[in-house]
Amino acid sequence: xxxxxxxxxxxxxxxxxxxxxxxxxxxxxxxxxxxxxxxxxxxxxxxxxxxxxxxxxxxxxxxxxxxxxxxxxxxxxxxxxxxxxxxxxxxxxxxxxxxxxxxxxxxxxxxxxxxxxxxxxxxxxxxxxxxxxxxxxxxxxxxxxxxxxxxxxxxxxxxxxxxxxxxxxxxxxxxxxxxxxxxxxxxxxxxxxxxxxxxxxxxxxxxxxxxxxxxxxxxxxxxxxxxxxxxxxxxxxxxxxxxxxxxxxxxxxxxxxxxxxxxxxxxxxxxxxxxxxxxxxxx
Amino acid sequence: xxxxxxxxxxxxxxxxxxxxxxxxxxxxxxxxxxxxxxxxxxxxxxxxxxxxxxxxxxxxxxxxxxxxxxxxxxxxxxxxxxxxxxxxxxxxxxxxxxxxxxxxxxxxxxxxxxxxxxxxxxxxxxxxxxxxxxxxxxxxxxxxxxxxxxxxxxxxxxxxxxxxxxxxxxxxxxxxxxxxxxxxxxxxxxxxxxxxxxxxxxxxxxxxxxxxxxxxxxxxxxxxxxxxxxxxxxxxxxxxxxxxxxxxxxxxxxxxxxxxxxxxxxxxxxxxxxxxxxxxxxx
Numbered sequence: 185x186x187x188x189x190x191x192x193x194x195x196x197x198x199x200x201x202x203x204x205x206x207x208x209x210x211x212x213x214x215x216x217x218x219x220x221x222x223x224x225x226x227x228x229x230x231x232x233x234x235x236x237x238x239x240x241x242x243x244x245x246x247x248x249x250x251x252x253x254x255x256x257x258x259x260x261x262x263x264x265x266x267x268x269x270x271x272x273x274x275x276x277x278x279x280x281x282x283x284x285x286x287x288x289x290x291x292x293x294x295x296x297x298x299x300x301x302x303x304x305x306x307x308x309x310x311x312x313x314x315x316x317x318x319x320x321x322x323x324x325x326x327x328x329x330x331x332x333x334x335x336x337x338x339x340x341x342x343x344x345x346x347x348x349x350x351x352x353x354x355x356x357x358x359x360x361x362x363x364x365x366x367x368x369x370x371x372x373x374x375x376x377x378x379x380x381x382x383x384x385x386x387x388x389x390x391x392x393x394x395x396x397x398x399x400x401x402x403x404x405x406x407x408x409x410x411x412x413x414x415x416x417x418x419x420x421x422x423x424x425x426x427x428x429x430x431x432x433x434x435x436x437x438x439x440x441x442x443x444x445x446x447x448x449x450x451x452x453x454x455x456x457x458x459x460x461x462x463x464x465x466x467x
Numbered sequence: 468x469x470x471x472x473x474x475x476x477x478x479x480x481x482x483x484x485x486x487x488x489x490x491x492x493x494x495x496x497x498x499x500x501x502x503x504x505x506x507x508x509x510x511x512x513x514x515x516x517x518x519x520x521x522x523x524x525x526x527x528x529x530x531x532x533x534x535x536x537x538x539x540x541x542x543x544x545x546x547x548x549x550x551x552x553x554x555x556x557x558x559x560x561x562x563x564x565x566x567x568x569x570x571x572x573x574x575x576x577x578x579x580x581x582x583x584x585x586x587x588x589x590x591x592x593x594x595x596x597x598x599x600x601x602x603x604x605x606x607x608x609x610x611x612x613x614x615x616x617x618x619x620x621x622x623x624x625x626x627x628x629x630x631x632x633x634x635x636x637x638x639x640x641x642x643x644x645x646x647x648x649x650x651x652x653x654x655x656x657x658x659x660x661x662x663x664x665x666x667x668x669x670x671x672x673x674x675x676x677x678x679x680x681x682x683x684x685x686x687x688x689x690x691x692x693x694x695x696x697x698x699x700x701x702x703x704x705x706x707x708x709x710x711x712x713x714x715x716x717x718x719x720x721x722x723x724x725x726x727x728x729x730x731x732x733x734x735x736x737x738x739x740x741x742x743x744x745x746x747x748x749x750x
Binding site for chain 1: 521
């Protein structure tokens with residue numbers, strides 16, 4: 185009897201005609217009732233998520249090809265990517281999670297195609313991969329800063345579509361999430377970081393430069409999302425001024441991906457009764 | 468007003484005169500009151516652990532050299548290593564955790580010194596490394612199976628002591644944990660795996676072969692622990708027939724290591740008031 189479910193989380197899907205500017209970052213699509221409802225059902229969904237991911241990981245461990253999950257997280261500074269990793273991904277079994285964070289590329293990474301460093305961090309069969317930022321940086325900051333011209337950007341959108349199509353064909357369930365916050369929400373968060381010495385480390389003076397290009401980033405997201413959101417490699421634009429809502433929505437997206445995999449527990453590759461008898465006979 | 472603390476967890480330290488056979492796997496050293504007491508205080512300790520690890524991770528992110536933590540987990544099959552990773556390590560921020568699992572070495576790994584693959588998985592500054600099995604396999608299974616003779620084993624103990632001394636000198640807090648279970652507890656757990664199709668994947672017929680060498684393994688642990696437990700790179704022998712107790716004890720050991728680091732939040736490397744003024748002036 186949840187107030188929210190997988191279907192509701194998927195309402196944030198970026199489909200034809202999507203207009204980022206029309207999405208209210210403070211809204212909570214699909215959620216019935218007030219804000220307090222968000223946290224209540226967590227233990228139930230956490231248990232479901234954990235169970236399904238255990239099933240996935242069991243297949244990883246057993247070497248049975250069942251595919252994997254890749255969660256891509258993008259968003260402006262302070263949009264809550266870290267919180268999603270702690271609170272949504274954090275309910276999974278760490279052994280089955282492969283986390284990768286993509287910062288400023290190294291010289292070696294720059295010497296290669298922009299997907300090179302991404303490919304190296306793809307999750308194995310039966311694992312849940314989580315990208316904290318991703319190959320989308322190459323069509324977001326690169327567009328805003330003019331590091332890539334229109335032609336190169338056009339090629340990159342196509343390269344991304346092909347890349348993700350290839351992943352999907354290989355058995356990956358891709359969930360791409362834009363944590364969509366308002367400009368005021370970011371201001372409040374940045375101020376909080378400047379007012380609390382325990383948060384100075386999260387602040388970088390460069391954040392203000394990025395903030396000054398807010399509209400250009402929104403445009404870059406608008407284009408990137410519409411260019412690369414497909415049924416198979418969907419983007420979800422999740423309103424994230426309400427952190428609890430965003431965390432729950434991501435949990436439900438993960439749950440939906442795992443449910444779609446129709447996972448089974450790996451069968452015994454040994455004679456169960458024989459093993460039981462052997463064990464019983466031992467001291 | 469906890470019923471257990473860091474000091475109590477450290478009572479499981481493997482010191483001079485340690486005799487593994489004298490440790491009751493069902494005991495709960497340091498714990499006052501009944502078994503129910505174990506779970507109650509979790510949210511308090513979880514919050515403390517998380518806060519301190521955030522401080523550690525903040526220094527990682529800020530590039531400030533503060534050292535790191537390395538938790539080494541060893542134990543017989545079904546001793547609960549996975550549960551420790553989920554329930555004890557799982558309360559930390561996944562972004563600050565580097566998990567490494569050491570199974571049967573690959574051909575490439577076998578071609579190198581036994582510490583080669585271990586060195587590649589050491590945590591960076593400001594991170595918490597967790598080893599699910601470790602370099603100790605090379606003095607445990609290798610001793611039991613006779614893959615290494617006494618001379619080689621003696622060399623390996625020395626190599627391990629030197630290696631860990633070097634890590635400690637480099638700023639690593641090492642916590643080595645043996646999850647100590649009884650033979651009956653393992654039998655119950657293995658039977659449970661054979662009775663529940665959702666647990667077949669955790670079972671391997673080879674587990675019975677290993678079980679048949681129980682005493683030899685206990686001896687190998689006795690020797691390995693006493694050869695390599697020092698104040699700086701301590702072994703803790705944690706009775707683990709009570710899973711909740713073992714998980715809590717590991718949490719307190721992690722907490723103790725983090726407390727010993729006397730961590731501070733990284734100072735601002737920018738002018739806070741100037742940044743505030745700039746931000747306030749922006750729309």
